[in-house]
Amino acid sequence: MKKFTVINEGFTCEKCDEVNPKAIKTCRNHCKKCLYSKHVDLKYPGDRMSLCLGMMPPVFVELDKKKGWMITHKCETCGEIKRNKAAEEDNLDLLSSMIFEQNKKTYEHSRGQKAGEKHL
Numbered sequence: 001m002k003k004f005t006v007i008n009e010g011f012t013c014e015k016c017d018e019v020n021p022k023a024i025k026t027c028r029n030h031c032k033k034c035l036y037s038k039h040v041d042l043k044y045p046g047d048r049m050s051l052c053l054g055m056m057p058p059v060f061v062e063l064d065k066k067k068g069w070m071i072t073h074k075c076e077t078c079g080e081i082k083r084n085k086a087a088e089e090d091n092l093d094l095l096s097s098m099i100f101e102q103n104k105k106t107y108e109h110s111r112g113q114k115a116g117e118k119h120l
């Protein structure tokens, strides 16, 4: 018995106008170019039950040993946070530059603390 319908479909990104084809292995829930997602799912990936429909920019990227690249999206409208697995065709340049920025912040933060500086 089906509990909910998973909709796996292609879409045009509302952020950068990139045309994203339907993903082969997984439900595509974010743009492969700018990595923006949209708040369309309520409980399960692909249920498309959310009424929010806010844009969800990528706020954090991390490498999961088992799952691979994980992108954390935060909804601009309601603040909902979702973790999504990156797809194979995702923009690796953008992913790595996000990681670089994160590392840089961590580094500057720890250096700042050592020097006794206060960041506002």
Ligand SMILES: [Zn+2]
Pocket: 013, 014, 015, 016, 017, 018, 031, 032, 033, 034, 035, 036
């Ligand atoms: Zn996009």
Ligand SMILES: [Zn+2]
Pocket: 039, 052, 053, 054, 075, 076, 077, 078, 079, 080
């Ligand atoms: Zn939302």
